[in-house]
Amino acid sequence: MAELNKYSKQITQDGSQPAAQAMLHALGLSDEDLNKPLVGIASTGYEGNPCNMHLNDLAVHVKRGVNAADQTGLIFNTIGISDGISMGTPGMRYSLPSRDIIADSMESVVEGMSYDAMVAIVGCDKNMPGALMAMLRVNRPAILVYGGTIAPGYHNGEKLDVVSAFEAWGQKVSGSINDQEFKDIVMNACPGPGACGGMYTANTMASAIEAMGMTLPYNASNPANASEKVIECEAVGAHMLTLLEKDLKPKDILTKKSLENAFRLITVLGGSTNAVLHLLAIAKTAGIEFTLKDFQKISDETPFLGDLKPSGRYVMEDLHKVGGIPAVMKFMLDNDMLHGDCMSVTGMAIAENLENVDALQVGQDVIRPTENPIKENGHIQILYGNLASEGAVAKITGKEGVRFSGPARVFNSEEEANEGIQNGKVRKGEVIIIRYVGPKGGPGMPEMLKPTSAIMGAGLGKEVALITDGRFSGGSHGFVVGHVTPEAQVGGNIALVQDGDPIRIDAESNEIEIEISETELAKRKANWTAPPLKAKSGTLYKYAKTVSSASEGCVTDEF
Numbered sequence: 001m002a003e004l005n006k007y008s009k010q011i012t013q014d015g016s017q018p019a020a021q022a023m024l025h026a027l028g029l030s031d032e033d034l035n036k037p038l039v040g041i042a043s044t045g046y047e048g049n050p051c052n053m054h055l056n057d058l059a060v061h062v063k064r065g066v067n068a069a070d071q072t073g074l075i076f077n078t079i080g081i082s083d084g085i086s087m088g089t090p091g092m093r094y095s096l097p098s099r100d101i102i103a104d105s106m107e108s109v110v111e112g113m114s115y116d117a118m119v120a121i122v123g124c125d126k127n128m129p130g131a132l133m134a135m136l137r138v139n140r141p142a143i144l145v146y147g148g149t150i151a152p153g154y155h156n157g158e159k160l161d162v163v164s165a166f167e168a169w170g171q172k173v174s175g176s177i178n179d180q181e182f183k184d185i186v187m188n189a190c191p192g193p194g195a196c197g198g199m200y201t202a203n204t205m206a207s208a209i210e211a212m213g214m215t216l217p218y219n220a221s222n223p224a225n226a227s228e229k230v231i232e233c234e235a236v237g238a239h240m241l242t243l244l245e246k247d248l249k250p251k252d253i254l255t256k257k258s259l260e261n262a263f264r265l266i267t268v269l270g271g272s273t274n275a276v277l278h279l280l281a282i283a284k285t286a287g288i289e290f291t292l293k294d295f296q297k298i299s300d301e302t303p304f305l306g307d308l309k310p311s312g313r314y315v316m317e318d319l320h321k322v323g324g325i326p327a328v329m330k331f332m333l334d335n336d337m338l339h340g341d342c343m344s345v346t347g348m349a350i351a352e353n354l355e356n357v358d359a360l361q362v363g364q365d366v367i368r369p370t371e372n373p374i375k376e377n378g379h380i381q382i383l384y385g386n387l388a389s390e391g392a393v394a395k396i397t398g399k400e401g402v403r404f405s406g407p408a409r410v411f412n413s414e415e416e417a418n419e420g421i422q423n424g425k426v427r428k429g430e431v432i433i434i435r436y437v438g439p440k441g442g443p444g445m446p447e448m449l450k451p452t453s454a455i456m457g458a459g460l461g462k463e464v465a466l467i468t469d470g471r472f473s474g475g476s477h478g479f480v481v482g483h484v485t486p487e488a489q490v491g492g493n494i495a496l497v498q499d500g501d502p503i504r505i506d507a508e509s510n511e512i513e514i515e516i517s518e519t520e521l522a523k524r525k526a527n528w529t530a531p532p533l534k535a536k537s538g539t540l541y542k543y544a545k546t547v548s549s550a551s552e553g554c555v556t557d558e559f
Contacts, residue, residue, distance in 0.1 A: 170457015438487025
């Protein structure tokens with residue numbers, strides 16, 4: 001059996017470290033406690049966001065389970081940024097950078113405090129990849145716990161979620177609802193704790209990480225306010241003891257095949273394009289070769305089956321009721337869509353975890369059968385062309401078609417675009433370009449949920465396309481293409497587009513083109529100069545100076 005306290009013993013058992021031991025005793029720890037492995041329990045809990053408001057309470061349950069399993073749990077906290085609250089404001093520029101701050105801070109505490117293992121309790125979506133990146137960096141036994149999905153809200157008998165509130169703004173602007181109905185939707189959209197309810201980025205990443213084997217089964221689909229979530233938290237300790245005894249670490253669990261499992265599940269469910277960014281970063285941290293070509297290959301081979309919001313009817317709570325993520329994974333395993341031999345934090349292979357899982361409930365229609373897919377291949381498509389020579393990520397459900405051509409309507413910021421949509425400047429048939437919002441240009445690559453929601457609310461979802469070097473919320477839908485690389489700030493061709501230029505997007509041939517001559521492009525390129533960075537100091541300045549391209553996952557630890 002492995003030595004369980006091989007890191008903490010340097011401070012708890014070494015007689016030349018009396019100050020460390022004195023400080024640990026000040027916490028109320030006994031000599032017996034110091035002989036046990038120290039488990040750092042990282043909570044991203046804070047009061048400012050429903051996704052995270054309950055996580056500190058869950059951390060207490062995790063600690064109780066850890067201590068009951070003959071380990072010593074020590075809770076610490078790190079930051080979070082609410083995408084839903086910051087969306088459409090300058091604060092949204094801090095969302096993606098927070099992923100790397102979370103990873104840096106968790107790594108710092110676990111390494112700096114000599115913890116033998118770590119648990120991370122996470123909510124809003126950047127928490128999850130940030131925590132997993134930290135786990136891979138320290139590579140000590142680790143388990144991720146997702147705080148769970150929010151319950152749906154209701155208005156006039158219709159289910160609501162946070163995107164309903166965004167789209168209500170578009171409906172109000174277009175005159176299809178009045179001020180009172182707008183207010184009623186906003187008041188009722190989010191009824192309590194938990195992350196955004198559809199297959200948006202939080203639920204997408206929770207599902208992906210469960211498929212990777214880095215969470216306990218049902219972690220992604222157990223709702224935030226359900227007793228199952230508390231039971232799951234208390235069970236973490238026993239599983240952590242197994243990991244410590246086997247010395248089973250994140251890099252033993254996370255392999256290329258487990259990343260394939262993750263993205264295949266995301267494809268089946270219709271998950272967020274943000275998963276591409278995060279899986280690229282996770283793969284990079286793990287030292288695994290996983291590129292945009294791998295995403296496209298999986299998308300080509302995998303049907304889109306989940307009738308889940310934002311483009312579908314159901315929310316994560318509905319999926320939980322018909323069997324949850326394990327039932328979907330069992331369905332995938334039975335249909336040769338999952339590598340069952342991948343290891344997991346239970347100490348068993350994925351296929352072993354699924355042996356006693358009930359199949360998807362008979363008669364359910366949240367997940368379609370393979371012979372009746374929503375789309376025969378994946379909704380996430382990787383596009384290339386003179387507008388994105390290093391790749392772009394499209395979210396094409398098929399409901400808005402697979403091809404779009406039209407004249408460009410160019411905006412140099414999200415604020416300009418929102419104003420243009422509100423004032424009727426955007427017309428049917430146009431391709432909206434929002435640029436200088438990439439990882440360097442934003443800086444921070446903000447999400448474009450406000451403009452996509454306004455487009456849908458204004459009834460233009462099938463009438464316009466949107467292209468950006470920024471990214472989209474998992475709640476975005478419509479004919480949208482993001483992550484355009486190279487981005488405008490570094491001189492990508494998206495910086496050269498002018499109003500009226502013909503744009504062609506083809507999600508079958510996977511092309512994205514500005515249809516003007518190479519001579520004209522070269523002329524514009526010669527006359528282009530990079531605008532100054534928007535941030536002059538602080539976190540965003542450091543991010544803009546160090547962040548890699550979106551096609552490489554926007555990592556900040558490669559200089």
